[in-house]
Amino acid sequence: MKQQAFAKNKPDATFATLSKEGDYTRLAVNPGIINKHYTPQQFATIATVIGEQGAIKYSASYALLLTVPTACVEAAIQALEAVGLMVVKSGPIVAMRACDFCDGEKMEAALATQLIYESVADTQVPRRVALNVNGCASACYNPTYDDIGLVYQHNSFDIYLGAVPMGKDAQPGELFAKKVPVALVPSVVQAILTNYNKYARASEAFHRFYKRTKHEDFWR
Ligand code: SF4
Numbered sequence: 001m002k003q004q005a006f007a008k009n010k011p012d013a014t015f016a017t018l019s020k021e022g023d024y025t026r027l028a029v030n031p032g033i034i035n036k037h038y039t040p041q042q043f044a045t046i047a048t049v050i051g052e053q054g055a056i057k058y059s060a061s062y063a064l065l066l067t068v069p070t071a072c073v074e075a076a077i078q079a080l081e082a083v084g085l086m087v088v089k090s091g092p093i094v095a096m097r098a099c100d101f102c103d104g105e106k107m108e109a110a111l112a113t114q115l116i117y118e119s120v121a122d123t124q125v126p127r128r129v130a131l132n133v134n135g136c137a138s139a140c141y142n143p144t145y146d147d148i149g150l151v152y153q154h155n156s157f158d159i160y161l162g163a164v165p166m167g168k169d170a171q172p173g174e175l176f177a178k179k180v181p182v183a184l185v186p187s188v189v190q191a192i193l194t195n196y197n198k199y200a201r202a203s204e205a206f207h208r209f210y211k212r213t214k215h216e217d218f219w220r
Contacts, residue, residue, distance in 0.1 A: 013055040015067045023070040024054075028063035028088040029080055033117055034110060036062070036100045038085075045083045049076040062097045063088050089122055092203075094193065096121040098133040099141040109135040109152035112182045116150070119186035123193055126200045126209075130165065131189070133157075144172040147206040148192065150185065157185050161192065162210035173207075174214075195219065 018024045029046070031038055046066060050056060055067040068076045077087050088095065096117050101107050113133045120131065132146035136153065143149030149160035156179040163173035180188055195218050200209040213219070 018067055024067050025070045025073045027066045029085045030063040032086055033098050034101050042083045042085055045079055049079050092125055092128050094120050094123045094125060094129045094131050096131045099135050101135045106135055116186050120189050125196055127203050127205050129206050149173055156181050162207050164207050
């Protein structure tokens with residue numbers, strides 16, 4: 001078993017290697033914001049749409065990255081969505097993720113999470129923002145290491161801002177607001193994003209923007 005751990009360190013095909021030979025597009029897919037389980041039918045569809053030459057990679061972004069021939073992208077998206085997969089939008093938007101709510105056993109904050117998603121997901125921002133909602137104080141999907149982290153407890157959310165998510169200076173976000181009632185959270189997150197859109201420099205990362213402006217009046 002141990003031998004398998006390093007048996008194939010270099011993949012046969014990657015987005016980079018395939019793109020040297022042809023025109024490929026990368027799609028990020030997952031089974032939804034909360035659900036982390038794929039079905040056999042979804043995996044079979046993934047295998048079909050990438051074809052014999054394509055590549056599948058698992059990533060740190062809660063999604064599988066599929067390398068598909070660009071000529072087939074539209075048909076691939078239709079086939080993936082038809083089996084219940086979500087194709088994640090790329091670019092400078094609010095990209096939302098969440099914990100798995102204990103595989104559906106602890107769904108207290110699920111409706112609130114959906115309302116937050118409907119309120120702010122895919123909003124255009126200066127640079128891609130990761131918004132991570134976790135359903136209890138265990139916070140096991142590390143929301144405090146995303147740009148905006150929301151941790152549910154007793155009909156309210158604690159809101160963390162300004163994490164440096166990666167690199168040698170990585171650090172968790174600061175507690176920005178404690179025990180914000182569930183009903184207010186979508187508007188508070190919208191206000192945070194409005195500040196970011198209004199006062200950030202061009203392409204300024206959210207954590208840099210927050211660090212630079214956190215003492216300004218508009219945060220109050
Ligand atoms: S953060 Fe809480 S609700 Fe979410 S998966 Fe972890 S233990 Fe379950």
